[in-house]
Every structure is written in C-alpha cells, then in structure tokens.
Amino acid sequence: MTKNKILDISIDLFSEYGYDGVSIRQIAREVGIRESSIYNHYSGKQAILDAIFNYYIGEIVSDDIPIEQAALNLDKGFDFFYRAGSEAFLSKLRKERMMKITRLFFIESYHNEHVKNFLKEAIIQGPVNGWINLFNMMKAKNVIRDDCDVKQLSESFFYYGMFLFYEHFIINYPEDDEKFLEEFLRKTENHAKIIFNSAKI
Amino acid sequence: MTKNKILDISIDLFSEYGYDGVSIRQIAREVGIRESSIYNHYSGKQAILDAIFNYYIGEIVSDDIPIEQAALNLDKGFDFFYRAGSEAFLSKLRKERMMKITRLFFIESYHNEHVKNFLKEAIIQGPVNGWINLFNMMKAKNVIRDDCDVKQLSESFFYYGMFLFYEHFIINYPEDDEKFLEEFLRKTENHAKIIFNSAKI
DNA sequence: GTCTATACCCAGATAGAC
DNA sequence: GTCTATCTGGGTATAGAC
Numbered sequence: 229m230t231k232n233k234i235l236d237i238s239i240d241l242f243s244e245y246g247y248d249g250v251s252i253r254q255i256a257r258e259v260g261i262r263e264s265s266i267y268n269h270y271s272g273k274q275a276i277l278d279a280i281f282n283y284y285i286g287e288i289v290s291d292d293i294p295i296e297q298a299a300l301n302l303d304k305g306f307d308f309f310y311r312a313g314s315e316a317f318l319s320k321l322r323k324e325r326m327m328k329i330t331r332l333f334f335i336e337s338y339h340n341e342h343v344k345n346f347l348k349e350a351i352i353q354g355p356v357n358g359w360i361n362l363f364n365m366m367k368a369k370n371v372i373r374d375d376c377d378v379k380q381l382s383e384s385f386f387y388y389g390m391f392l393f394y395e396h397f398i399i400n401y402p403e404d405d406e407k408f409l410e411e412f413l414r415k416t417e418n419h420a421k422i423i424f425n426s427a428k429i
Numbered sequence: 430m431t432k433n434k435i436l437d438i439s440i441d442l443f444s445e446y447g448y449d450g451v452s453i454r455q456i457a458r459e460v461g462i463r464e465s466s467i468y469n470h471y472s473g474k475q476a477i478l479d480a481i482f483n484y485y486i487g488e489i490v491s492d493d494i495p496i497e498q499a500a501l502n503l504d505k506g507f508d509f510f511y512r513a514g515s516e517a518f519l520s521k522l523r524k525e526r527m528m529k530i531t532r533l534f535f536i537e538s539y540h541n542e543h544v545k546n547f548l549k550e551a552i553i554q555g556p557v558n559g560w561i562n563l564f565n566m567m568k569a570k571n572v573i574r575d576d577c578d579v580k581q582l583s584e585s586f587f588y589y590g591m592f593l594f595y596e597h598f599i600i601n602y603p604e605d606d607e608k609f610l611e612e613f614l615r616k617t618e619n620h621a622k623i624i625f626n627s628a629k630i
Numbered sequence: 631g632t633c634t635a636t637a638c639c640c641a642g643a644t645a646g647a648c
Numbered sequence: 649g650t651c652t653a654t655c656t657g658g659g660t661a662t663a664g665a666c
Contacts, residue, residue, distance in 0.1 A: 230649080230650095248449055248450070251640075252641080253642090261649085261651090262651060265649065265650050265651075267643070267644080268649055273641095334539070337600065338535070338598075338599050338602070339447060344599070348600050352600070377619065380616070383620075384589055384619075384620045384623050387596075388585055388588045388589050390592045390595075391588040391591045394591075394592065395553070397539075398539050398545070399545060399548055399553070400549075415581070418578065419581070419584075422582070422585050422623075422624060422627045423623060423627070425627040426623045426624070431631080452659060453659080463634080464660085464661085465632080465634085465635095465662075466631065470631090473660075631666105632666085634664095634666100635662105635664095637660105637662080637663100638660090639660085640657105641657080641659085642655105642656090642657090643655085645652105645654085645655100646651100647653100648649105648651075648652100
C-alpha cells in the first residue's frame, strides 16, 4: 500500500534529517512516485508528520500503569521496581519505528509546541510522578528514610536516564539501538542502586 | 559597528528559531539593512554561524581547570567540590549571549557534526573525566568506599545536571535564565548530596 | 558600505490529462 | 492513482550603480 510506504519512508527520512531537512520531492523519490502523487494520500507535508505523531502517541499511551502495579508488591525490594519501571518505560520503544520517531521528537521539540508538550507531560512529568508515588509508598512503609525529598529522589533517578536517551538519539547518533537499550538497562540499574542506597534506612 | 550588530541579531534569531529557521533576509531586516549588504561583512550565512561558534568556543575554553584545583583541598568535604564544579561549569555561561548560543548548540547538535563533537567532548566527556579524577582521589583518601564505580558515580552525578540544561533550553523554553541557574545550583546541590551520601564511607 | 536589480534554485502545492 | 506541467514564494548569493 502506497500510503503506508510513504509513512514508513517519511519516518526514516524525518528521523534522520528532521522535518525541515526533508522535502516532499525527496520522499516521493524514495517511494518511487512523483511529488504530486503524494497528495493523493496525504493533504500535505504537515499531514504526514501528524500521522507519524498520532501513530506514536497511539502506541505509547496504553492502559497499563506498571509502576503502580509494581508498588503492590513493595516487599520485593527496590531491584524489582527499577526493573519494572525501566521495562515499562522501554517496552513501548522496542520497535525500530518507535525509536526513530523518538529521535524525531527530540529533534523537533525545540520548535514544535505539540512535541514539546508531549515530551514534557507524557515522557517526563508522567513517569516522574509515578516515581514520586512509589517513593512516597516506600517512605510510608519505612523502606526509605523519612527525611528524604521524594521529588528530588525521583528527578535524581529519572533525569539520568533521560539524558542517556538524549545522548543516544542526538550525541551518539547513529548508534545501534539494541546495544544502547542493553547499556541503558545496565546503567540505570547501577544508577538506581546509588539513589536507593542513599535513601534506604 | 554593523558587523557586530549582525552577529548579535543572528545569535538572537538562530538561538530562537534554529539556523535553518532564519533567513539572511530576516537578519538583514532586523539589522536594518538589505540582504546584499550582509555580504560585505560575512561571506555567507554559514560564515555567521562559524563566527558564533568561534566566539563560544573562545569563551568556554579557558585555562583554568577548577575541579583539579578544588581537589587540592580534599579535606574541605564534598560540599566544597560540587560547588566548585558547578560554579566552574556555570561561570562561563552567565552571560546572556552564552546561554543563547548554548541553546543553539542543543538545537543544531542533531545534524551539525562540529556541534555534536563539541558537546560530546568539551561539554560532556571533559567534565565527566574531571569528576572521575576527583572521585578517584576521594577513593584514594578513603573518603568514599573502595568498591564504588567512579565512572558510574560521575555519570550519575553529571548527567542529571545535563538533563536539567536540556529541559531548560528545549522543554521549558523560553524560561528565565537567571531563575533557572539558581534552581540549577539548588537542585544539583541536593543531587550531589544523594550521590555522595551513597558513596561515602 | 549600502543600495537596486536580478539570477538561480528548490520548496510546497495544484490542475488536468491519462 | 499516477503522471506532466506549472504556479507561487522563499531561499542564498552576485553585479554594479551610488
């Protein structure tokens, strides 16, 4: 189906060169049709980008709330949580398409308000709040000290991982996604131990 | 001097809209001359960008190595170091111009190899190595535990601050620089305590 | 050093034949 | 649904008068 091929190739090109760095002509060339034919499938360049964003948001916003689920077994120790949290965070990104679009989000965030707000709320604030809830529960159950600043703990934990992502998608691009995700789990695991070790009773 | 005005306005516009998002026409309009007159001062658009980068690099790469200096007084405690480290990191950025160009670097890093390499080496790897040295000294003087992974400690400390920068320059833009820098010092101070608390003997 | 005028290119998008 | 042809607008850059 041509429409799908356009989307696929647009994801490839946009995620590599950015939205402004790719022309309709270039997309058409790679798809193997003329520019004008694109407009039979999408009303314009912006419409392709919208389709990409809608796909991404549809995939990433699903109905499970894994951190809260994990919190039900608070006795399993901290190791259990960062694994649950990280896995929840990563499970949606394991597809190559999703990784590409994530890079595109990082690229476009500086001048696209929709992307900026999505990153801010769904990717940063949402998870941070999840970790705040978890640390609060841990505090209530005397797993971590009472004088801990849970918001600071959450940010201290989460922002480290966020920068690993930025580093991967921007600074180290192009770098193998699989290899990075392995490294990411290992590093955030070590990082989580540092944070938890500092807070535990 | 017109040449300086061109540079100044280019910094303003590039840092807001990105290099590709600004035209020579637009720069000329804001300067108050015609496009063609720009070429009496700079050989082209790229040359303006080069001048901006050279200015930035000239300002940021100076001869002091503050972390190593700070390490000479290792007995002053950890508080002393993150303050020294953070201040060293921030002192170069206190000018409005430097903050603007830093945002420009974040924006352009995804497709400008020079910027990418500069961020990678001077902004990330350099400071991380400084902290690695410091943590190694602390280990040698039995200030932190012997089984600490100093590379992980350094990244765990430093990447948090890096993401605060990304958040400020991209996600929260436009946000007051002064206010952010205060917040940054407060947050990284708290973060440093968490990291150090986890590692200390 | 600045101006007008212009060359040249590539962008997004549309009309209408097949 | 794809094509050719074309429109319109914006971009960088240059030539040459003042």
